[in-house]
Amino acid sequence: MNKAESYQLPGVVRTPSRFKNPIGKYRLHRSSACTACGKCVELCPYEVHVVRRGKVFIENHHLCVGNDCPDPCHKACPEGALTLRRNPNFDGLGDARWPADLLASTWHMAEFGKVPEKGLEYKLGASGGGFDKLRIVFKKKVKAVAEIPDDEFDLGVVLNRRNDNAHRVRIKVPFYGGGMSYGSVSITTMLSRIKAAVALGTFCCTGEGGYPDELKPYDDHVITQVATGLFGVREETIQRVKIVEFKYAQGAKPGLGGHLLGDKVTPGVARMREAVVGYPLFSPFPFHSVYSVEDHKKHVDWIKAMNPKALVSVKVSTPTDVDMVAVGSYYAGAHIIHLDGSYGGTGAAPDIAKKNIAMPLEYALPKVHQFLTEEGVRDKLTVIASGGIRNPHDVAKAIALGADGICTGTADLVALECIRCHKCESGRGCARGIATTDAELMELIRMEWGTQRIVNMFLAWRTELIRILRKLGMTSLKELVGRTDCLTHIDYIKKMPKVS
Amino acid sequence: MPSKYVIHVQEVSHRFEPVSKSGIIAWEEGCLRCAVCVKTKCVYGVYENRGLHAKQMIDSIDNQCMNCLRCVQSCPAQLIHKSVNPEFKAMGDSHWTPNIIANLWMQAKTGKIPVSGAGYPGPFSGPGFDSMWTDMSEIVRPTRDGIHGREYISTAIDLGETPEYLILSEDGSLEENGTTLVDIPLPIILRMPPFGSIAPSTVSGWALAARKLGSLFSAPLNVMDGIKPELAPSLMPECSAEDDDIERIPAGARLVEIPWSEDWKSKVSVIRKKDPSLLISVRVPMAEGMEERSVSLAKEGISVIHLEGSMSGLFLDDKARYVKEGIRSVHLKLVEAKIRDTMTLLASGGISLAEHVAKAILCGVDGVFVDFPALIALECRMCRRCTEGLSCPVEIEKAPSGWVAARVVNLVGAWHNQLLELMGAMGIRDARRLRGEVGRAMFFEDLDEKTFGSMGDVEEGCELE
Numbered sequence: 014m015n016k017a018e019s020y021q022l023p024g025v026v027r028t029p030s031r032f033k034n035p036i037g038k039y040r041l042h043r044s045s046a047c048t049a050c051g052k053c054v055e056l057c058p059y060e061v062h063v064v065r066r067g068k069v070f071i072e073n074h075h076l077c078v079g080n081d082c083p084d085p086c087h088k089a090c091p092e093g094a095l096t097l098r099r100n101p102n103f104d105g106l107g108d109a110r111w112p113a114d115l116l117a118s119t120w121h122m123a124e125f126g127k128v129p130e131k132g133l134e135y136k137l138g139a140s141g142g143g144f145d146k147l148r149i150v151f152k153k154k155v156k157a158v159a160e161i162p163d164d165e166f167d168l169g170v171v172l173n174r175r176n177d178n179a180h181r182v183r184i185k186v187p188f189y190g191g192g193m194s195y196g197s198v199s200i201t202t203m204l205s206r207i208k209a210a211v212a213l214g215t216f217c218c219t220g221e222g223g224y225p226d227e228l229k230p231y232d233d234h235v236i237t238q239v240a241t242g243l244f245g246v247r248e249e250t251i252q253r254v255k256i257v258e259f260k261y262a263q264g265a266k267p268g269l270g271g272h273l274l275g276d277k278v279t280p281g282v283a284r285m286r287e288a289v290v291g292y293p294l295f296s297p298f299p300f301h302s303v304y305s306v307e308d309h310k311k312h313v314d315w316i317k318a319m320n321p322k323a324l325v326s327v328k329v330s331t332p333t334d335v336d337m338v339a340v341g342s343y344y345a346g347a348h349i350i351h352l353d354g355s356y357g358g359t360g361a362a363p364d365i366a367k368k369n370i371a372m373p374l375e376y377a378l379p380k381v382h383q384f385l386t387e388e389g390v391r392d393k394l395t396v397i398a399s400g401g402i403r404n405p406h407d408v409a410k411a412i413a414l415g416a417d418g419i420c421t422g423t424a425d426l427v428a429l430e431c432i433r434c435h436k437c438e439s440g441r442g443c444a445r446g447i448a449t450t451d452a453e454l455m456e457l458i459r460m461e462w463g464t465q466r467i468v469n470m471f472l473a474w475r476t477e478l479i480r481i482l483r484k485l486g487m488t489s490l491k492e493l494v495g496r497t498d499c500l501t502h503i504d505y506i507k508k509m510p511k512v513s
Numbered sequence: 514m515p516s517k518y519v520i521h522v523q524e525v526s527h528r529f530e531p532v533s534k535s536g537i538i539a540w541e542e543g544c545l546r547c548a549v550c551v552k553t554k555c556v557y558g559v560y561e562n563r564g565l566h567a568k569q570m571i572d573s574i575d576n577q578c579m580n581c582l583r584c585v586q587s588c589p590a591q592l593i594h595k596s597v598n599p600e601f602k603a604m605g606d607s608h609w610t611p612n613i614i615a616n617l618w619m620q621a622k623t624g625k626i627p628v629s630g631a632g633y634p635g636p637f638s639g640p641g642f643d644s645m646w647t648d649m650s651e652i653v654r655p656t657r658d659g660i661h662g663r664e665y666i667s668t669a670i671d672l673g674e675t676p677e678y679l680i681l682s683e684d685g686s687l688e689e690n691g692t693t694l695v696d697i698p699l700p701i702i703l704r705m706p707p708f709g710s711i712a713p714s715t716v717s718g719w720a721l722a723a724r725k726l727g728s729l730f731s732a733p734l735n736v737m738d739g740i741k742p743e744l745a746p747s748l749m750p751e752c753s754a755e756d757d758d759i760e761r762i763p764a765g766a767r768l769v770e771i772p773w774s775e776d777w778k779s780k781v782s783v784i785r786k787k788d789p790s791l792l793i794s795v796r797v798p799m800a801e802g803m804e805e806r807s808v809s810l811a812k813e814g815i816s817v818i819h820l821e822g823s824m825s826g827l828f829l830d831d832k833a834r835y836v837k838e839g840i841r842s843v844h845l846k847l848v849e850a851k852i853r854d855t856m857t858l859l860a861s862g863g864i865s866l867a868e869h870v871a872k873a874i875l876c877g878v879d880g881v882f883v884d885f886p887a888l889i890a891l892e893c894r895m896c897r898r899c900t901e902g903l904s905c906p907v908e909i910e911k912a913p914s915g916w917v918a919a920r921v922v923n924l925v926g927a928w929h930n931q932l933l934e935l936m937g938a939m940g941i942r943d944a945r946r947l948r949g950e951v952g953r954a955m956f957f958e959d960l961d962e963k964t965f966g967s968m969g970d971v972e973e974g975c976e977l978e
Contacts, residue, residue, distance in 0.1 A: 032586035102585055105535050105597045108634030136978065142637025147965070148977040261651045265632060268649030268938020298937075299651060309652050332649045333955060341652060358632045364616070365626065365931045367633035369868050370649050370938050376960045401632065406978070423632055434580045437630025444556040444581035448630065454556065484976075497968055501977065505962065505969035 020185065023212040025126025025472050028465045030075075030430060031457065037075025038103050038117060038132060041087065046094040053086035053095060062086065074100070075117070078132030109140045110356050111423075111433050115403055122473035123428035123466040128405070136406045140356075143375035144401070146503050147410050155486025166479045167489040170418040172256070172324055172395050173348050179324050180255045184418065185214030186475055187408060187490050191353075191399050191422040192238045192260065192328075194222025195245075196273055196282040197360040197437070198426075198448045199455040205463025206425050207231045212468050218258055218420075221271065221296060223285035224250040236326065239316070241270060242296030244286040251319045258326040258351065259312060261299065264400035265358020267330035267371040271296035272361070274438055279450045310345035317346065324348040326397070330370075331355070331377035336384035339394070343385070349395045352377050356401025357422055360448070361438040374400050375414060382415025382495050405477035415495045428470040429463055517665060518698040520726060520926035522624025525919045529892055529907045530566050531618050533575040534601045534611070537584075540592045551587040560584075605895040608825040613865050614889055617924065621890035624923035626867075626931050641826045641835035641863070642872045644957035649938040657937045666933050668699040668944045670879045672768060672857045673792050674816035692816075693792050695767050698727045699929055700870060700880035700944050702749065703921065704861060705732035707824070708897070709888045710905035713739040718917020719887060723747040725922050731770060731882060734758050749794070754780070759787055770794040770819060773806060781815070794819050799839040799862065800830035804846040811852045818843075820878070822862020824885060826869075836862045837876055844877025844949055853949075867931035877949040883925070890924040891917055 029035070041061065049069045054062045059076040062069055079097060087095035107113035118135030122128060128135050138145045172182040190206045197220065204227060210217035211234045218236040219228065223245020228235055232253050239246050240260040251257055262268065273282075275293040283290040303309050313325050326349035327342040329335065339350045354374025355367055378398055385391040398411040399420035411419050427433070429447050442449030446457030478490065487493060539552075552560040556579075563574040575598070584593045604611040616627050638644050657664045673694040680688040703723050705716065716732060720740045723730035724747040731749035735758075740748065745765030752758050752771050762769055762784075771780050773795050781793055794817035797806050807818050820843060822836040823829050840860050847853040860873055861882035873881050889895065892907040899905055936944070939953045947953070971977070 030586075032583075033589060034586045034591055036582070036586065101596050102582070102594050105580075105595050109636045110632065110634050140635075140637040142961070145637065147968075150971055151976040151978065152972060153974045153976075262649065268651070269934055303652060306652060329651055330649060332651060333952075338652050356633050361628045361630045363626050363628050363931065363934055364633075365866075365868050366934055366938070367629075368635060369645075369647050369872075370935065372646050372955045372960065373637065376955075376964045379964055426631075431631070432580075432582055433631050433634065434582075435629040435631045435634065436579045436581070438628070441556060444579065444583055481978075484978075501968050501971050502965035505966050506971055507969045 020214055022185075022214075022475075023468050023472070025469050026465050027125060028462060028469055029124055030120065031459075031462060032430070035073075035075040035120065036102055036106065036117065036432075037073075037077060037100055038113070039077045039079040040074050040098050040100045041071050041077060042096045042098065043069070043071055044094045044096070046092040047090075048092055048094075050091060052089060052091060056084050056086050056089055057082075075120075078130070081131035106432060108433065110138050110401060111403060111427070112139045116427055116432065119404070119424060119427045119470060120430065123430075123470045126469040126472045126476075128473050128477050135404055138403060143373050144403075144407050144410050147375070147500050148503060149406065149409055149413070149481060149485075150499055150501050151484045152486075155484070158483055158486055158488055161483075161488060163476070163479050165488065166482055167491070168475060168478060170395065170490070174395050175348055175393050177348075178321060179348065180322050182255055182324055184216060186471060187412065187418040187478070188402075188421055188471070188474070189215045189236070189397075189418070190217030190425060191357070191420040192218035192220035192236075192258065193422055193425075194220025194238075194273075194360075195225050195285055196222040196277055196279075196450060199446065199450060199458070200225060200227060200281075201455055201458045201460050201463060202426070202429060202447050203228070204460050205429065205458070205467055207234060208460070208464040209425075209467035209471065210234050212464070213471055216256060221245075221260060222273075222282065223287075224253070225285060229253075238328075239312075240296055241298060241300050242286075242294065244288070244294065244296070248319055251316060251323065254320075254323065256324045256326055256349075257316050257320070258328055258349075259316075259347075260328045261303070262330035262353070263328065263358060264330050264353035264355040264371065264374070265360070266362040266366045267332070267355065268298060269363065269366050269370075270298040274361075277438075277442060277450055282450055306341035306345055309341065313346040326351050328353055331372045331374060333372065335372070335377045336380050339381045339385060339396075340388050340390065343388075343390050343394045347394070349397055350381070351397040351399065351420065352381060352416075353420075354398070354400030357399055374398060374411070378411060378414040378416055379495075379497060386495070405474040405481070408474065408478060409481050409493065410500060412490060412493045413496050413500045415497075417491075417494055424470065425467050428466045429458060430466075518668065518727070518929075520624075520922060520929050522923045522926040523919065524623055525621070525916065525923060527618070527622055527892060528912065528916075530569055530571055530573060530576055531615065531892070532601050532604060532894065533578075533598055534615065535578070535580060535595050536575045536598050537578055538594045538596055539584075543590050543592055545590050547589060551584045551593070554587070555584060556581060606825070608863055609865060609885065609889075609895045614893075614895060617865075617886050617889040618892060620927040621892075621920040621924040624926045626927050626934070638957045638961075641837050642866075642869050645837070645872050645875070646955040647868075647871060647875065647935050647939055648953040648955065650940040657940055657942050664937075664942070666936050666942050668929060668932055668936075669696055670700045670857075670944055671696050672794075672817055672859075672879070674814075675855050675857075677855060693767070693790055695729075695792055697729060697880070699925070699932070700874060701726075701925060701928065702728055702859065702880060702882050703730045703887050703925075704882040704884040705730075705736065706884040706888045708900050709893060710899045710909040711736075711888075712910035712912075714914045715891070715909060715912065715917055716740065717744075718912070718914035719921060720744045720747060721914055721918035722887075722921035722925070725918060726925055728925075729768065734761050737761075737763060751796070752780070752784070756780070756783055759783055762787075762791070766791070768792040768794060768817070770796055770817075773797045773810075777810075778813070792817060794859070796821050798829045799823075799836060799860075800828055803839065804843050807843050807858075808846055808850045808852070811847060811856045812850065816855070817857045817859065819882070820858065820860045820862075822860065824863055826863025826865075836860060837872070840873055840876040840878050841951075848949070867928040868935065870928060871932055871935045871947065872954070874944065874947045875950055875954045879945075879948055883928075886924060887921050890920045 221240035398416035
């Protein structure tokens, strides 16, 4: 093992919510009949109850697993002083993609670094299709890997599979941070994500809003984005990094440009993007210099001329001919084809675009994987999927459908306690201090807190992926790539006849 | 090139506070009287700006709250909670959902397209038009930038018999071929919904909106009496089966509609006798036999056919079949009969979102009728009290025609921009080229089983997760 490989995974540090009242699924109510006998404190394995100065308080409603509790306090209370109800605030949270359970389980992972044991559905959303109807199939007889320690499981992904002159980059975990630009999120959010990426041995993308100086210490873990607006793109920023990402399209608004409202163009943002304070910024669609694969090659060649060692990633959306786009990108010299599905996206986008334009990621992945395989170039190109990867099960499913690794965005923000109110753009920006450049709102997040929350979440994902691999009888995530036989879709499931 | 079609929108206030999605519940009892109360820290200032709406007797706080939950999560005594408003959840039905209604209100107020942050929150796919996705182009073929104005995207369509070729006279000038065409600058015709608390001022407002949009307003002849004569070119009167109503067709109208019946020919001949230049549309129920009826109508020279579906986007005689399928089926039959290019196919029924316009056209119509959205633009809550003779909670009948027109123009303006977004992404520059262009669409029924169908084999005893 060479020196670069001998890196230490960061540890989990419990990092609770930054709010006084974290939101959980259940609420316990303690009536005045309580005699502070301490029975509930003794019973509860989740530290929901605490004793202070001879009295018992419910301090951690959000850790209560409700009816999943093996020994529920409210049934055991000798005085009948405890009642269990669902938290009404919880029922107003979430949506089909990110139901309240998925939000709360992500908060749990960000706090504890492990998946919730009970009480929350952390594996599936409620969208009624795609990932939410796919299931991982664990066969009865698999290679025995139970004895192998966690450390020996290989979750890494090689990003340069062309074996050309460019950097031989290999990330230690099967994910990196998707582009979220300076301006659309706060510098604290941006730095929290980057620092988490450094700790986890992976990368994080700048988005198209320029390359703030604060990121310089982490150059080796930064992916800089070249998008149609070319905001903040300079020769110097291209030369600074190991990976350059061309953003042809993004899943949240495929076929449309970007739009940063004037309110968000603060002096800092304007300087970064070389624009005027208070004026909205448009990032057009498409690159008006690219109307063919040959034009695209010219773009890739520019980057290679400026930074010959740079890896080139091509981020595209998922049109009908996404397979052709992927092959074209390969022939133009790209190292990574990054497919961005439409459930992701963090900034504002027209609802009509998010819902309707381009096909779901779950259709695009196998299509691209198969076509690249048929063309004989699958092992020369790294396929990255993004746009709605919410949890470790989505990661495993995306990889089984044909991706090598995935990219996250929304999940990182949920780890920072985004509640998906969808109001990223209103007024002063995100009221929870995540997607804002408002000085006062930004103060709501401390960088150490943010970094650790994201690290914790990804450590939970990592542990869960190892558990999944173990049950599949695999020791490396590479073995799972394109293995659609490890998946089933509940609408098409048919029981195989018993082999006698 | 024709001058660019722009719909001028301008914010037009609600007359009533809309039903909000969620409500704040704040108790006073147990308040610790903190030095700095979380309520004063609200980012949106809703606790300071709240007030009692005098007419409706509601607290305005719920309409201002942006659901950030900061107060809920920060109150030391946990006295503040958010709950889903049952009145909101109860609005409309499974087709006209509360979210669709609320979004239509917003568009009618602002004229802006619905925009939100944080990704798509909805289901994977759904029934009817929700089982379709539209295509986009990147790298290997060009898109069109319609929104920011660099490229012109035309949404205009022609109603009537399109000539297959032009006849030029010896000097090169165009010879009249005797056919009538009505051009409208966008593939949307307003239509009076079958119910609603509708007054003459409402009808006049819709007609005025049609004129401002350059489009048409379709309504039964008997409600058109109060409309100003100068708006007649923007009207599309719906005649009944009786013969005597033909006399009431407003002078200046260019297009009339009759319902399909066994003896439609006699009705057509009566109208043609009165005014040979009038374009005639025949309304065919979306039901069993519509394909044959449409083909025979087109072959007999009826150049505009209107397929009428139910208000929930379904067939009139089969609640398991969607307007989407009906359009595709009729369109393909007309293509097979080699007459599709010379006539106009329109559809109505359940068009409730801007995307439905583009998707209906992709499935094969030239344009669509928009009915209930023109009522919801006027704050209709789809409560249907009016169908029981009860009063309208938002007094639509009292709305002045100018307000009605402005709200509807805003809504259609927002829809037009959304249509441009979809067409631009598809790389389509002309709505006429979008018709039946299923190559620029993706269908659940084609993709889902193809992708996942082969993943159904699961050995006995496997564990699924």
